[in-house]
Amino acid sequence: MADDKGKAVERAPIEHLRTKYGERDHQPYSSLQIVFASRLQYLCLKYFIRENAVLHMQMLLKRTRMFLDSFRSLG
Numbered sequence: 001m002a003d004d005k006g007k008a009v010e011r012a013p014i015e016h017l018r019t020k021y022g023e024r025d026h027q028p029y030s031s032l033q034i035v036f037a038s039r040l041q042y043l044c045l046k047y048f049i050r051e052n053a054v055l056h057m058q059m060l061l062k063r064t065r066m067f068l069d070s071f072r073s074l075g
Helices: 013-021 031-074
Strands: none
Touching: none
């Protein structure tokens, strides 16, 4: 956004989220709804990343064990 002199102006965080989440039926979301939605989105993303990291580590350990077992069978 820019003011009437053309300088950049910081938007309030809540207005940024209103723009991000949009409007439905020409009724903007309330501030509480926006904060709740953004918090819920953050928690879901955090949980998703953590679960994927755990699954990735389990797969890595499984492959490492298989690799070491192949050497053990050779010796």
